[in-house]
Amino acid sequence: MYKASASERIEVLNYMKDTFQSDLRRDISLGLTSAQKVIPSKYFYDARGSRLFEEICSLPEYYQTRTELSILKRSSAHIMRNFREMDIVELGSGGNLKVRTLLDACCRTSHAGICYVPVDVSESALVESSIQLRDFYPELKILGIVADFMKNIENIPAGRDSLFVFFGSTIGNFYLMDRVGLLKSVAARMGPDSRFLLGIDMIKPTGILERAYNDSRGVTAEFNKNILNVLNRELNACFDLSHFDHMAFYNADKEQVEMHLRANRNILVDIERLGLQVPMEKGETIHTEICGKFSRKSAAAMAEEAGLRISRWFTDPKGWFSLVELARMDRM
Ligand code: AVJ
Numbered sequence: 001m002y003k004a005s006a007s008e009r010i011e012v013l014n015y016m017k018d019t020f021q022s023d024l025r026r027d028i029s030l031g032l033t034s035a036q037k038v039i040p041s042k043y044f045y046d047a048r049g050s051r052l053f054e055e056i057c058s059l060p061e062y063y064q065t066r067t068e069l070s071i072l073k074r075s076s077a078h079i080m081r082n083f084r085e086m087d088i089v090e091l092g093s094g095g096n097l098k099v100r101t102l103l104d105a106c107c108r109t110s111h112a113g114i115c116y117v118p119v120d121v122s123e124s125a126l127v128e129s130s131i132q133l134r135d136f137y138p139e140l141k142i143l144g145i146v147a148d149f150m151k152n153i154e155n156i157p158a159g160r161d162s163l164f165v166f167f168g169s170t171i172g173n174f175y176l177m178d179r180v181g182l183l184k185s186v187a188a189r190m191g192p193d194s195r196f197l198l199g200i201d202m203i204k205p206t207g208i209l210e211r212a213y214n215d216s217r218g219v220t221a222e223f224n225k226n227i228l229n230v231l232n233r234e235l236n237a238c239f240d241l242s243h244f245d246h247m248a249f250y251n252a253d254k255e256q257v258e259m260h261l262r263a264n265r266n267i268l269v270d271i272e273r274l275g276l277q278v279p280m281e282k283g284e285t286i287h288t289e290i291c292g293k294f295s296r297k298s299a300a301a302m303a304e305e306a307g308l309r310i311s312r313w314f315t316d317p318k319g320w321f322s323l324v325e326l327a328r329m330d331r332m
Pocket of ligand 1: 064168169213220
């Protein structure tokens with residue numbers, strides 16, 4: 001665990017319990033014996049998966065990352081107008097490019113009154129980006145929280161007025177119930193004047209959505225199939241990646257892009273550490289991800305269900321991506 005003296009302005013608290021193996025076993029036993037087979041998308045992100053995702057973010061077809069950053073750049077002065085000195089709590093912090101845009105836009109002379117609170121499951125990624133930020137902003141204080149905010153939100157300090165941020169439309173990866181659950185648990189930690197800046201990808205013509213998940217270089221296909229490498233390594237499974245095809249399409253009824261891995265022949269996969277044999281017929285799929293897409297209406301409904309309301313709306317000229325500012329329902 002990373003320890004730093006107060007003079008270094010970084011403190012890191014690690015709340016992670018090492019339940020990776022037991023979670024994985026439970027999720028995969030359940031997921032691969034269901035009628036529609038499923039592997040939860042959080043298992044994409046081993047070292048290689050994280051690298052592939054970084055690569056996806058700079059693909060020409062994958063507009064999300066650069067569109068969100070362009071909104072931030074264009075609107076950050078506006079977003080941070082009236083920003084009092086308070087904590088900035090970032091869920092799933094990863095890199096720090098986006099939060100830097102916000103920090104640059106506020107408190108032009110000093111960041112002494114601000115505490116940046118990144119929350120992430122990866123301690124190494126969190127420490128690395130915290131050190132970079134500390135060197136960038138000579139007065140900024142940083143309190144890193146290593147935790148899974150979907151499971152252990154109570155590890156995030158509550159009650160103070162803060163700006164919560166959750167970028168990247170990662171909220172779209174969760175099922176509807178979990179989306180509202182997350183918003184509710186954040187809402188419960190918001191002080192009366194707290195705000196919550198949430199990145200969401202918008203519904204747009206199907207062709208554009210589907211190209212973003214079927215890039216011409218096949219990086220998304222590699223990213224999708226890599227989840228089988230994770231199972232091969234962690235569970236001694238014997239998935240042959242060439243027996244699967246990448247599949248991603250927009251499901252308009254559910255307003256989500258779905259990713260699957262489709263067996264291109266009849267197979268029987270042995271998963272040694274689970275003592276499980278999984279038969280698959282040619283054409284059958286393993287569902288690996290949902291990427292929810294939003295409209296202004298569905299975003300407002302989701303916020304409302306969580307006791308939040310949309311106070312401001314920031315978007316790009318095409319309206320492809322949005323940063324939604326949420327406030328507690330009981331505040332103007
Ligand atoms: C990390 C959830 C924003 O849903 O677009 C990218 C993950 N999957 N390409 C998304 C992803 C396939 C991504 N998010």
